[in-house]
Amino acid sequence: MGAADLNIPVATRVISFLQPPLSGAIPAAIIYEPGNAASEAEAASIERAGPLIAGKGTLRLKRVAANALGQLAGVRVAFVTSGLRDMEAQIAAATARQSILTITSDLGCVQAGHCAVAISITPRVQITVSRAAAKAANIQFGSAFLMLVKEI
């Protein structure tokens, strides 16, 4: 896993704080850029993370290319690989329309209001939530979780 890769154990736990909580099989997407080596490597890293348990649900992963966002239909959670700056606005629009929670290691995506959650783990776990992006996607978290993260 590269330094900027998404920390999947933390990301799956973040999903468990959604309100209302998700359960059962949870359709999830890895949004990546074909041809972008770093993006593809991060997507592969996420896929290798093994069974992804999120609270009382289990993620069912599929890759979705950033230029084929129509494949997001039915998806509830999307891991956005880093380095997709030019496509973030389109991704934000598509995921917001379908109430998809977007999680990334790219803080810039959250600061721009295009992704809902950013996760960094060095030097310690820091979770940043974009209130605007969450609101646009009609995503809600439990209040205990929100009191522990940085909301912008």
Add this chain to the structure above:
Amino acid sequence: MRSLARATYLSLAASLLPSAACAQSVDYQALQDTMGEPVTTSVTGKPQRASETPASIEIITRDRIAASPAHDVPGLLKSYAGVDVNRWTAGQTDVAVRGGVQTYNPRLLVLVDGRQVYLDHYGMTDWNLLGVQLEEIQQIELVRGPATALFGFNAASAVINIITIRPGQGPSLAASAEVGTHGYGRLSAVATLPLGHDVDLRLSGGHQREDERSFPANQPAPPSLISVKRDEIDGTFEAAPGARTRVTVNGGYSVNSQLELLPTQVATRQRYEAMTAGLRADRDTDWGSVTGRIYANWLDAHFGAGASGTTGFTPTQLKNRIISAQGSTLVRLGLDNVLRLGVEYRNNRLDGVALYSPQIDYGVWSGSGILDLHPTDILALTFAGRFDRVRLASDGPIRLPAANEQSDFDRQFIRSSFNAAALLNLGAGGQLRVNGGVGYQIPSLIEYGLRMQLELGLGPDAPPILLAGSPALNPVTVWSGEVGYSRQLSDSTKFDVTLFYTRTQHAIASPGESLALVPTFIGGFAMVTSFQADGPFRSAGAEFSLSGTIGKHLDWRANYTFTDTGQKIVPIDILSLSPRDTTARHKANAEIGYKQDRWFATSVLRYTSATRQFADNALGQIALLDVKSALAWDQKIGIKFGRVTLSATGENITGADGATGSPIPADRRFLFGVKLGL
């Protein structure tokens, strides 16, 4: 201002709920797993990372509990900075924080999931009556300094909140059995059972026994030394009737018998029987949360059987009932700030024949507010305030002769407590913490209303001698301030230093050897000795802590506490209180843990400097007896075979007499355990 107005309105609405509130429902394990460190609500009422609290706090996690040589909660606490753990007898333990060591320490509030287990009848905690198995503890939170503004009376020097695992973790079973020297044996089991969609049950039970320690020749032993016994059963039912609502029902029954040294230093057999029942509801909202809670605790205490010496102590029974209804709300103000508002009503009643009247009680109405502000990324400010309005009363015919007029019990008073704190992030992993406040210990119901006729064998013509409480006693006031600095020295090493000052005023003490009798003519002539407020004492000192890891398999921590205690108190033959003598000046602890594959081991070294503790001397008189300095070594080693763990533990392997801080010498003990986890 609109936010504040909304918060006030919402708090009032919360207070009108059928059951009132405490803190929101928090999944501590899930939040810890997410944030990479323990999470607590015991400092400001809102969930916070342990590293971001504006108070001096220790969180003993589930993993650390499992690896520790300790077999009970005081044992887990004793190796942390600022903590004195005195095991007066095999079963009776007191925990004091930052000084003020005494038997039946009344200034430490102990809670289980926010529910009081502190016993109000005598103002103390029976650590063998918690009703909790070690295997069901999620974490133990120790917050040093007054926390009355959040928790109310008796969180005067510190608060300990024991958080249990949530039932909704899926089906599980943890069963343990331990045997050891000195007749030690412990059985416990904890099961969590899903009963349906978002409906879960947790059941736990345990039994423990051990032999009493041998009394030294210079102390009068009671006629017989009974063994320590404790039995408990507890059940918690949790349901989520809606996606954002959680309801918890809890009930428990515990019984404990053990030899204890009363504050008068008489060694007697006590038998405590406790029950609890409670209902709690939490509702998550778009703006925060609302919590409502009501619970009742019942205690049936049999005091004074088989008393030592010739003190004239008469066995008696006391029944205490507490009802508490609480309501609170957490309101997020903007992105970073939180306001917590709370209300509480508590009724506390004591029944018994050794009281001024058949029943003594008080009711307390309380309101509190905590504002947690983050004006910048590097600064956090916390302001907390609370008022408590107390109404004391007695009920039923007065027992004559009496030490007080009935009108003395028709008394009301108000106390206001506060905390203020600032946390400044200095960069490079450094944090500066400044906080201060005032908290209160309310006199116990016995200190208010005891009326016990002492049988001193003075002959038929002698007037009755009464040991009495006083309704005129005021709450004990504890002022405290601290400055702390912590720094991450490297990825694996953390350093913390805290300077503290605590001043305790009007500490209540029981009569000393002279009894200091005064006459009374209320309903007849008698001589009275009573619980009284003593002079002030202060403790000041420093706590140094270091912790870290070495490679993948070793973790370690070390701490040193210096405590200087000063006092202006009456002579000890009048009132038996002397914190300067009873509080150790130097304490140091070091722990190292090893874990690899199936093996784990934990070593704890504890040093405590010499003290003097109250006890009856060879003549049966209350005196300060020497307790030697002690270097104690505790060791646990274990191995896992799949779901079974085998362990061997040695306590006080060095055989230091003073290791328990009691005039009764400490034993060297060895325990062997097997644990099954499914």
